[in-house]
Amino acid sequence: xxxxxxxxxxxxxxxxxxxxxxxxxxxxxxxxxxxxxxxxxxxxxxxxxxxxxxxxxxxxxxxxxxxxxxxxxxxxxxxxxxxxxxxxxxxxxxxxxxxxxxxxxxxxxxxxxxxxxxxxxxxxxxxxxxxxxxxxxxxxxxxxxxxxxxxxxxxxxxxxxxxxxxxxxxxxxxxxxxxxxxxxxxxxxxxxxxxxxxxxxxxxxxxxxxxxxxxxxxxxxxxxxxxxxxxxxxxxxxxxxxxxxxxxxxxxxxxxxxxxxxxxxxxxxxxxxxxxxxxxxxxxxxxxxxxxxxxxxxxxxxxxxxxxxxxxxxxxxxxxxxxxxxxxxxxxxxxxxxxxxxxxxxxxxxxxxxxxxxxxxxxxxxxxxxxxxxxxxxxxxxxxxxxxxxxxxxxxxxxxxxxxxxxxxxxxxxxxxxxxxxxxxxxxxxxxxxxxxxxxxxxxxxx
Numbered sequence: 001x002x003x004x005x006x007x008x009x010x011x012x013x014x015x016x017x018x019x020x021x022x023x024x025x026x027x028x029x030x031x032x033x034x035x036x037x038x039x040x041x042x043x044x045x046x047x048x049x050x051x052x053x054x055x056x057x058x059x060x061x062x063x064x065x066x067x068x069x070x071x072x073x074x075x076x077x078x079x080x081x082x083x084x085x086x087x088x089x090x091x092x093x094x095x096x097x098x099x100x101x102x103x104x105x106x107x108x109x110x111x112x113x114x115x116x117x118x119x120x121x122x123x124x125x126x127x128x129x130x131x132x133x134x135x136x137x138x139x140x141x142x143x144x145x146x147x148x149x150x151x152x153x154x155x156x157x158x159x160x161x162x163x164x165x166x167x168x169x170x171x172x173x174x175x176x177x178x179x180x181x182x183x184x185x186x187x188x189x190x191x192x193x194x195x196x197x198x199x200x201x202x203x204x205x206x207x208x209x210x211x212x213x214x215x216x217x218x219x220x221x222x223x224x225x226x227x228x229x230x231x232x233x234x235x236x237x238x239x240x241x242x243x244x245x246x247x248x249x250x251x252x253x254x255x256x257x258x259x260x261x262x263x264x265x266x267x268x269x270x271x272x273x274x275x276x277x278x279x280x281x282x283x284x285x286x287x288x289x290x291x292x293x294x295x296x297x298x299x300x301x302x303x304x305x306x307x308x309x310x311x312x313x314x315x316x317x318x319x320x321x322x323x324x325x326x327x328x329x330x331x332x333x334x335x336x337x338x339x340x341x342x343x344x345x346x347x348x349x350x351x352x353x354x355x356x357x358x359x360x361x362x363x364x365x366x367x368x369x370x371x372x373x374x375x376x377x378x379x380x381x382x383x384x385x386x387x388x389x390x391x392x393x394x395x396x397x398x399x400x401x402x403x404x405x406x407x408x409x410x411x412x413x414x415x416x417x418x419x420x421x422x423x424x425x426x427x428x429x430x431x432x433x434x435x436x437x438x439x440x441x442x443x444x445x446x447x
Contacts, residue, residue, distance in 0.1 A: 087140065104307065177234065182234050193288035196211065207235075245296075245297055262301055378394075381395070398410050
C-alpha cells in the first residue's frame with residue numbers, strides 16, 4: 001500500500017528493534033524546528049492495542065485531524081523519559097526523528113493481571129496524539145524493558161497525513177466553558193480539560209458547579225498554587241443519557257458519554273474507562289494537554305494513567321484528595337507509594353523484582369549515590385530511614401512503596417501518594433510535577 005494514496009498502515013517490525021535509552025532533561029538533544037515539520041493542527045492516531053502476556057500488537061482504527069495542537073512546540077523530542085510505552089515519529093522522507101512522547105495505558109496495566117497470563121487476548125482503544133505533520137511519517141511504538149530501563153521497538157506504521165480518509169469532522173457538539181485562564185494562549189500553558197461523565201441534561205447545573213468547585217480546589221494544592229498563571233482549565237459540558245458510572249459488581253450498567261466503570265481488573269475502587277476514543281473526541285472540543293474525568297457519583301474511587309486520564313468522583317468526603325492523587329498519576333507520572341491495598345494486578349509483574357521503577361517517586365536502590373533523590377537526603381538521615389515520628393516531613397528512604405512492603409522505597413514517611421488526606425506530595429513528587437509543567441509551558445511558538 002503506497003504512502004500518499006490513503007492513510008497507509010504498514011507493519012514494519014514486530015517485537016524487534018534496538019533498545020534505546022530514554023532521554024533525560026540533561027541530555028543534549030537537538031530539537032527539531034516546529035515550523036519545519038508541523039502545522040498548527042493536531043493529528044490523533046486511534047490505535048487498537050491487542051495482546052496477551054508477552055505478546056502485543058497495534059493496528060490503526062482511524063486517523064483524525066484536530067483543529068489545534070496546544071502542546072509544547074519546543075520540546076518535540078521527549079526530554080523527560082517517563083512511561084511504560086513511548087511513541088516516536090520520524091519524517092518518512094529523511095528518517096529524522098521529529099517528535100516523541102512517553103505514556104501508559106490501561107491495556108498495559110491489563111497485561112500485568114493474572115487473567116493476561118492465561119493466554120486470554122484482549123483489545124482496547126488507545127489514541128495517541130502529535131502535532132500535525134506536513135508530510136508522511138513513520139510511527140514507532142516502543143515498550144520499556146523493566147530490567148534494563150530501555151525501550152524496545154514493538155511495531156512501525158507508516159502514515160500519510162494528506163490522505164483523503166483522515167477524518168476531520170467532530171463527533172460531538174457539547175458546549176464548553178472557560179474556568180481558569182481559559183482565554184490564554186494554549187501554546188504557553190498547561191491546558192487541562194474537565195470531561196464530565198454520568199451527568200444527564202437535568203444535571204448540567206450540578207456539573208457546572210462541581211467543575212467550578214474542583215477547578216478552584218485544584219489551585220489550593222502545591223505545586224499548582226504557585227503555577228496558577230501557567231495553567232488553564234476548561235470544561236466540556238458532556239451530557240450522558242444516564243446518571244453515574246457502571247458498577248459491575250452490583251449489576252449496574254449505565255449509558256454514559258465515556259463509559260466510566262468501577263471494578264476495573266476486579267479492584268472495587270478502581271474507576272477507569274477503556275473507551276479512550278470517546279474520551280479523546282470529547283476532550284478535543286477545547287485545547288487540552290491532560291484530561292480530568294469528573295464522574296457524577298458519591299462512591300469513593302478513581303484512577304490515573306500517565307498521559308491517558310485522571311478520574312475522580314464528585315461527591316465523597318475525599319473527592320478533592322482523589323482528584324489530586326490521580327492527577328499525580330495521570331499528569332505527574334507518579335507511582336502509588338502505599339503497599340497495603342489490592343490492585344487487581346500481579347505485583348511481581350507490575351514491578352519486577354530487581355528492576356528499578358521508571359516512576360520518579362519510588363526506587364529499588366539503597367545506596368545514596370543510586371537513589372534518584374539521594375542528593376536531597378541529609379547526611380544525618382539513615383538509609384533506609386526508620387518509620388519514626390522524628391522523620392515526618394524529612395526526605396529519606398522509607399521502605400514500602402509500589403504495592404510492595406519490602407524491596408521498594410518512597411522518599412517521605414507520608415504523602416499524597418501514600419495516604420488519603422490533605423497531605424503534601426513531598427519534595428520529590430513536587431519536583432517531578434514541576435518538570436512536567438515546565439515541559440508544557442516553557443516554549444516559544446515556532447522557536
